[in-house]
Amino acid sequence: MAHLAALPRNESGIATALDVLRQRLGLRLETGQALREQHGHTTTWLVNQPPDAVVFAQSTAEVQDIVRICADHQVPIIPFGAGTSLEGHVNAPAGGISIDFSQMNKILAVHPEDMDAVIQPGVTRKALNVHLRDTGLFFPVDPGADASLGGMAATNASGTNAVRYGTMKDNILSLTAVLPSGELVKTAARARKTSAGYDLTRLIVGSEGTLGLITELTLRLRGIPEAVSAATCSFPSVQAACDAVIAVIQYGLPVARIELLDALSVRAVNAYSGLSLPLSPLLLLEFHGSPGGVAEQAAVFGDIAAEFGATGYAATTREEERNRLWQARHDAYWAGLALRPGAKGISTDVCVPVSRLADCVTQAQAKAAEMGFMAPVVGHVGDGNFHVLLLIDMADAAEVARAEAFVGWLNDLAIAMDGTCTGEHGIGQGKSAYLGRELGPGALTMMAAIKRGVDPLNIFNPGKMALPNG
Amino acid sequence: MAHLAALPRNESGIATALDVLRQRLGLRLETGQALREQHGHTTTWLVNQPPDAVVFAQSTAEVQDIVRICADHQVPIIPFGAGTSLEGHVNAPAGGISIDFSQMNKILAVHPEDMDAVIQPGVTRKALNVHLRDTGLFFPVDPGADASLGGMAATNASGTNAVRYGTMKDNILSLTAVLPSGELVKTAARARKTSAGYDLTRLIVGSEGTLGLITELTLRLRGIPEAVSAATCSFPSVQAACDAVIAVIQYGLPVARIELLDALSVRAVNAYSGLSLPLSPLLLLEFHGSPGGVAEQAAVFGDIAAEFGATGYAATTREEERNRLWQARHDAYWAGLALRPGAKGISTDVCVPVSRLADCVTQAQAKAAEMGFMAPVVGHVGDGNFHVLLLIDMADAAEVARAEAFVGWLNDLAIAMDGTCTGEHGIGQGKSAYLGRELGPGALTMMAAIKRGVDPLNIFNPGKMALPNG
Numbered sequence: 001m002a003h004l005a006a007l008p009r010n011e012s013g014i015a016t017a018l019d020v021l022r023q024r025l026g027l028r029l030e031t032g033q034a035l036r037e038q039h040g041h042t043t044t045w046l047v048n049q050p051p052d053a054v055v056f057a058q059s060t061a062e063v064q065d066i067v068r069i070c071a072d073h074q075v076p077i078i079p080f081g082a083g084t085s086l087e088g089h090v091n092a093p094a095g096g097i098s099i100d101f102s103q104m105n106k107i108l109a110v111h112p113e114d115m116d117a118v119i120q121p122g123v124t125r126k127a128l129n130v131h132l133r134d135t136g137l138f139f140p141v142d143p144g145a146d147a148s149l150g151g152m153a154a155t156n157a158s159g160t161n162a163v164r165y166g167t168m169k170d171n172i173l174s175l176t177a178v179l180p181s182g183e184l185v186k187t188a189a190r191a192r193k194t195s196a197g198y199d200l201t202r203l204i205v206g207s208e209g210t211l212g213l214i215t216e217l218t219l220r221l222r223g224i225p226e227a228v229s230a231a232t233c234s235f236p237s238v239q240a241a242c243d244a245v246i247a248v249i250q251y252g253l254p255v256a257r258i259e260l261l262d263a264l265s266v267r268a269v270n271a272y273s274g275l276s277l278p279l280s281p282l283l284l285l286e287f288h289g290s291p292g293g294v295a296e297q298a299a300v301f302g303d304i305a306a307e308f309g310a311t312g313y314a315a316t317t318r319e320e321e322r323n324r325l326w327q328a329r330h331d332a333y334w335a336g337l338a339l340r341p342g343a344k345g346i347s348t349d350v351c352v353p354v355s356r357l358a359d360c361v362t363q364a365q366a367k368a369a370e371m372g373f374m375a376p377v378v379g380h381v382g383d384g385n386f387h388v389l390l391l392i393d394m395a396d397a398a399e400v401a402r403a404e405a406f407v408g409w410l411n412d413l414a415i416a417m418d419g420t421c422t423g424e425h426g427i428g429q430g431k432s433a434y435l436g437r438e439l440g441p442g443a444l445t446m447m448a449a450i451k452r453g454v455d456p457l458n459i460f461n462p463g464k465m466a467l468p469n470g
Numbered sequence: 471m472a473h474l475a476a477l478p479r480n481e482s483g484i485a486t487a488l489d490v491l492r493q494r495l496g497l498r499l500e501t502g503q504a505l506r507e508q509h510g511h512t513t514t515w516l517v518n519q520p521p522d523a524v525v526f527a528q529s530t531a532e533v534q535d536i537v538r539i540c541a542d543h544q545v546p547i548i549p550f551g552a553g554t555s556l557e558g559h560v561n562a563p564a565g566g567i568s569i570d571f572s573q574m575n576k577i578l579a580v581h582p583e584d585m586d587a588v589i590q591p592g593v594t595r596k597a598l599n600v601h602l603r604d605t606g607l608f609f610p611v612d613p614g615a616d617a618s619l620g621g622m623a624a625t626n627a628s629g630t631n632a633v634r635y636g637t638m639k640d641n642i643l644s645l646t647a648v649l650p651s652g653e654l655v656k657t658a659a660r661a662r663k664t665s666a667g668y669d670l671t672r673l674i675v676g677s678e679g680t681l682g683l684i685t686e687l688t689l690r691l692r693g694i695p696e697a698v699s700a701a702t703c704s705f706p707s708v709q710a711a712c713d714a715v716i717a718v719i720q721y722g723l724p725v726a727r728i729e730l731l732d733a734l735s736v737r738a739v740n741a742y743s744g745l746s747l748p749l750s751p752l753l754l755l756e757f758h759g760s761p762g763g764v765a766e767q768a769a770v771f772g773d774i775a776a777e778f779g780a781t782g783y784a785a786t787t788r789e790e791e792r793n794r795l796w797q798a799r800h801d802a803y804w805a806g807l808a809l810r811p812g813a814k815g816i817s818t819d820v821c822v823p824v825s826r827l828a829d830c831v832t833q834a835q836a837k838a839a840e841m842g843f844m845a846p847v848v849g850h851v852g853d854g855n856f857h858v859l860l861l862i863d864m865a866d867a868a869e870v871a872r873a874e875a876f877v878g879w880l881n882d883l884a885i886a887m888d889g890t891c892t893g894e895h896g897i898g899q900g901k902s903a904y905l906g907r908e909l910g911p912g913a914l915t916m917m918a919a920i921k922r923g924v925d926p927l928n929i930f931n932p933g934k935m936a937l938p939n940g
Binding site for chain 1: 581582583584585586606625626627628632636637639640649651653654655656657658659660661662663664665666667668669670672673675676677681682692693695696716719720721722724759760762763766770819821822823824825852853854855884885888889890891892893894895896897901904905908909910911912913915916917919920921922923924935936
């Protein structure tokens, strides 16, 4: 998996397109090696496949121009946001032009009465929320990285509070995108609901740059909750913690976040942050609502947790105390990495029906131990999504190969449980082999038919998502 | 609009396919005129365009067989659920075979721990909820009719509690469908979240039978709330009522339902049901949650409503009282029809950003009055979606023409307000002319490209949704 075959390159088309683009863009067409490698290289463990050039796009019209030029010469185009994708989405296996959207980062409109905002794709999620602070509104989707919202849309990102507020798919009302023909598509009106034609919004969201280049997004916003309460407690086993999660969801408790740290993750954060949490699975919750509402929810959770053998229950609405309770979660990634200094952290991303979650996590822990991996687990358990962080010495080819074997084994286990190999990271290059195993040949046929219909020259992000390369 | 041109018929292909299907299905291929007309005729005001034959499908494999036979002879196929669509979705403008899914009505599995159910498309929403009652779970999407869930998926239906629980799009985890090639597609795993490839689920949902014939649905279920509270009050104007709605949503009150009746609707229900509500706009709300939670929410709503001049505020958690408070809403459709006995009720379906709602409703009322229509208004106002019920004498061609003019004027008004011509009914035949006006040429190009890629012979429900007929 770490080593990928390059695809055939259209050398003469690329050379001609570069000439035409250089005349058009001058020094804004950048071809320095470091910049090109930075635009192929991401946080992934996959091999770097740099584009031939990078353009920092300034406007929708300019993106249309670039696309038309590349289409004329059948040259690949790869959109680039913040470069935080995990599955090789921005690699250029057939070369081509990387369009970097980071300078298209304007917030075009905020409509407080409609609770939406219109933005350019280069705006990051943190920048948006800083901008919104005075309006009493926020955008809820929170992947780990401060990703660009265009990139988050392209991979259908989510994060810790999807259990309450949904994924990118649930929080984009409309978008505009440039098609492979250079034509502009507006997918929907700004209304809250629509039954007007094919849902192009949600087709382009999660399509990983293979159907359209997003140049504008209309995002649904939420009210900053009046009160926030946090609660944590330890469980005797992953099974007990997961059973408590199921009970919480069935009860209808409107949790905003419900996160799991396994015992190894707890050991890691104890060491990293000087905490002394019991070395057993930990659940961390957050409730959003009125002061009375969140107090009631935290109390109900305490009762449910106790039924499943929880200990060390703590809950608070005070911000400082909340941050202290959640410190273990905030530090989990870096604490995990610190378990093995110098190692690279490789994250799996399976998501299973919540009834299968305990079984899936427990089997993953046992397999990782059996294979000799240091592999802490954190999970967005309300959705059945968890990440095993494999700590790998990338210089050890045998170890990398074993890690690939583990990832494949876990993907297949999740698929066998009627789950998915990717809850929120996407397919990209890294999971191409698993899409057909997960959904069967009909889905691949239909995806390929859509791709052929929309991008007959296959110039938009070729070599991704198990789509045909021909 | 009421009169539609027929499309060219493939007479020899239809004749041959009927022969082959008759050999395969015997008496189960029905060609009686009344049945055929019933399968073209729906609750729409559009002209009846019956199919050449009707098949009551028994299984997914049988649907695949029928599709393959029709594909071999390039014969149209039109899926039929309960026949409650409003925009001519089941008409057969080029003839062909209507596949009736009403006998594929099994509930295949209920997974209480995962809060989902796997069903066949002919199950109606009421039948599903009766089946679920003992589990403590329910399926929330509630269009007016007791529609089939397959049909609700095909049109992306919603209803009164979409403001809390979303539309069909938000409540379908996965589906299986037969493609125009006869191949079966499974769109997603049963996990709560996925980023695995194109979102075929939401592409097929709302595609009105033009891309795939749905043969199985995995639905997300919700917990029946512990407590339910209802509240109503009257407002001095539509503007005041809509301002209260905006305030409620901005406050973050998790209303389960928030419905508007305009003064004419109130007059109609007073007459129909012997009530004596003030003849001014009425809001009706429902809250779902814990006993303490719903009491708090109803009280907060009372305070907000008072700020906008509300009178006659009443709230209760007792079921009998709730039904009494909501009687006006439950009776609104029939009460509206009773305003003009013998008239046909034609419903518009625009949806606008909620900040434009008061303006849109007020202009619609004024225009209807100016054009001499009796036209009560009800609205799912939390989403900005409302229905004007035009009461029309279908025997009066001039009046029908004026009604068409009103519908077109209102669709264009909503589009000018960055809204949609259809919040929940779909495009079908009736709104074909408005899709391009709403979204522009790029969206039509992309929809046509998808359609051509997936259904190159154009045999799935041709002549709908502004897709090319060639």
